Amino acid sequence: MSDLFAKTMLKRKKLGFIGTGNLAQAIITALVEENSIARENIYITNRTPGKPTKLKKKFPEINYLSNNEELVETCDIVVFAMKPQDLQNAVEPISYVFDKSKLVISLAAGVTIQNLKRLVPEAGDIFRVMANTPARVKRGVFGYCSTNNNSANESYILELFSPLGLVVAAEEGEEFDALTVACSSGTGFVLELLHYWQDWLQDRGYEEEIAKKMAIETFIGAAELAKQAEHLSVEELRDQVTSKKGVTIAGLEKMREFEVEGNLAMSFEKAIQRNRQLAID
Structure with a gap:
C-alpha cells in the first residue's frame, strides 16, 4: 500500500480513542494539523469529562461519545489510549462488539499482543505501539508490532504516528523490550x-x-x-x-x-x- 493510498484511505476511516490522555491528545492534534483525517471522523471517550471537553473545545468537529460500546460500533480503527491498569475493565465488557473489520491499536505500556488477543479475540489486526514522551513535541520514537507481521494495515500505523516522530517496527520480545x-x-x-x-x-x-x-x-x-x-x-x-x-x-x-x-x-x-x-x- 503506497503512502499516498494510505493517506487517502485513512481520510475515509473513522478513528476512535478510548482514553484522551496526553498522548492521545498529541496524536489527535497532529492528525488534525496534518489534515491526515477529517475532524468529524475522530471519536473520543474518556472515563472522566475534563480532558475530552477540553479537546472538544479545541476541535469542535470531533465526536465526544458517552460510552465505549458506541465508539467501537462506529469506528473502523480503535485506539486503546487509557492507562494499562484501566485497560481490562474498560475493554472486557465490550469485547463482543469487536469483529474482524476492526483494527485495534493499543498504546497501553507493557500489555503484550497475546494479552490483547485474549481481551479482544474477534478483532481483526491488533497492533501494540510503544510511544515515548517527546511525542508531545513531535520528536517521539514509536515502536510497533502486530498479530500479523505482513499486515497491509502497517501503512495506517505509519500514517497515524509519523507526524509525531520516528516509527520503527520491532519484533515482540527482546527487540521490543530494547x-x-x-x-x-x-x-x-x-x-x-x-x-x-x-x-x-x-x-x-x-x-x-x-x-x-x-x-x-x-x-x-x-x-x-x-x-x-x-x-x-x-x-x-x-x-x-x-x-x-x-x-x-x-x-x-x-x-x-x-x-x-x-x-x-x-x-x-x-x-x-x-x-x-x-x-x-
Missing part, C-alpha cells in the same frame, strides 16, 4: 544526564536558568550534529570533535576509567528486567 528501554525509559536517562550537566554548571557559578539553557543547547547541538552527519558513525563524529592531548579527550578518558558505558548498560538491563516483570504482573 526499544522500550532505550527510547521510552531512555528519555528519563537522558534527562538525568542533562540534570548532571546543569548542576555542574551551577556549582561553578552560573544561575539556574542560564545553566539549564546551556546544558539543553549542548545536548540539542550534539544530537543535531549526529543527525546531519548521516555519512559518519557517532564514534567517528566524536573523534572529529576530539583532539589528541586536548581538553575533551582528558574528560573522555576519565569517563572510560569509571566505566560509564558499562554502568549505563547495567542500568538498561535493570530497566529491561523491570519491564518484563511488569508484563508478567
Whole structure:
C-alpha cells in the first residue's frame, strides 16, 4: 500500500480513542494539523469529562461519545489510549462488539499482543505501539508490532504516528523490550544526564536558568550534529570533535576509567528486567 493510498484511505476511516490522555491528545492534534483525517471522523471517550471537553473545545468537529460500546460500533480503527491498569475493565465488557473489520491499536505500556488477543479475540489486526514522551513535541520514537507481521494495515500505523516522530517496527520480545528501554525509559536517562550537566554548571557559578539553557543547547547541538552527519558513525563524529592531548579527550578518558558505558548498560538491563516483570504482573 503506497503512502499516498494510505493517506487517502485513512481520510475515509473513522478513528476512535478510548482514553484522551496526553498522548492521545498529541496524536489527535497532529492528525488534525496534518489534515491526515477529517475532524468529524475522530471519536473520543474518556472515563472522566475534563480532558475530552477540553479537546472538544479545541476541535469542535470531533465526536465526544458517552460510552465505549458506541465508539467501537462506529469506528473502523480503535485506539486503546487509557492507562494499562484501566485497560481490562474498560475493554472486557465490550469485547463482543469487536469483529474482524476492526483494527485495534493499543498504546497501553507493557500489555503484550497475546494479552490483547485474549481481551479482544474477534478483532481483526491488533497492533501494540510503544510511544515515548517527546511525542508531545513531535520528536517521539514509536515502536510497533502486530498479530500479523505482513499486515497491509502497517501503512495506517505509519500514517497515524509519523507526524509525531520516528516509527520503527520491532519484533515482540527482546527487540521490543530494547526499544522500550532505550527510547521510552531512555528519555528519563537522558534527562538525568542533562540534570548532571546543569548542576555542574551551577556549582561553578552560573544561575539556574542560564545553566539549564546551556546544558539543553549542548545536548540539542550534539544530537543535531549526529543527525546531519548521516555519512559518519557517532564514534567517528566524536573523534572529529576530539583532539589528541586536548581538553575533551582528558574528560573522555576519565569517563572510560569509571566505566560509564558499562554502568549505563547495567542500568538498561535493570530497566529491561523491570519491564518484563511488569508484563508478567
